[in-house]
């Protein structure tokens with residue numbers, strides 16, 4: 271559906287994208303992850319023709335980004351593109367005109383898009399009176415107005431509370447069920463983990479790693495992560511080293527990589543003599559993979 275190859279972008283002498291390549295398959299939700307300044311928005315701006323790349327190619331359905339591919343792409347940018355004083359219906363109608371939809375098509379699409387994002391009862395409400403979550407949904411409705419095949423969502427849930435976030439995730443899944451391909455950027459690792467079929471981790475302008483969560487898990491030689499609270503961390507680390515368990519810090523948590531699933535009793539036996547206040551096992555999460563990959567590069 272979307273193929274980006276060798277994308278390079280410089281601002282002055284500074285290279286922001288350094289040969290970015292990725293591929294998004296039809297019908298999937300693809301999450302582009304990366305720290306602040308990694309180049310996510312720059313990539314989206316090139317995709318939407320707002321910026322010119324210095325090198326590389328982007329193709330949608332095999333065609334280079336151009337007027338021909340414009341109808342296939344809908345973009346909900348980070349800064350909502352809504353006109354605050356216009357109602358939801360008027361905003362959609364306005365963007366429908368920009369896309370050259372006829373009066374009949376516009377009326378049909380306005381109703382369809384309001385229904386799709388759950389804003390049918392807000393048709394006449396000015397955008398400035400919507401909650402943050404509703405405004406994001408209106409922004410998505412705008413991106414859907416011309417019935418694209420691929421929708422790009424730049425940080426769709428940033429700044430939203432958890433309820434609004436759940437609603438948006440459900441909306442994105444519904445769009446996928448209806449056949450939409452989705453590219454989203456996010457800083458939220460749990461969002462990517464729950465929502466995305468495949469994930470690309472961007473760092474300093476290139477993809478470090480790409481794949482399903484299961485594929486990405488193979489980057490870490492651990493079956494589970496063991497977190498331990500103890501008054502004697504040095505002793506726990508020394509014991510883990512003697513057992514061949516790598517240790518990591520996730521925030522202030524002390525954690526060890528388990529090569530296989532250990533029962534609680536096995537853990538307690540192996541750490542015998544060390545005062546354990548709390549022990550928790552958890553599956554390898556995107557957070558662990560992301561930290562490992564991005565820190566390896568810093569090393």
Ligand SMILES: Nc1ncnc2c1ncn2[C@@H]1O[C@H](COP(=O)(O)OP(=O)(O)OP(=O)(O)O)[C@@H](O)[C@H]1O
Nearest residue numbers: 281282286304305306307308309310311312313457
């Ligand atoms: N117009 C510009 N002129 C110069 N530098 C820019 C311009 N736009 C972006 N940059 C720089 O390019 C880098 C990549 O920016 P970009 O917005 O693409 O990153 P991002 O991954 O989307 O970050 P964030 O997660 O914070 O949105 C940043 O260091 C940014 O400061």
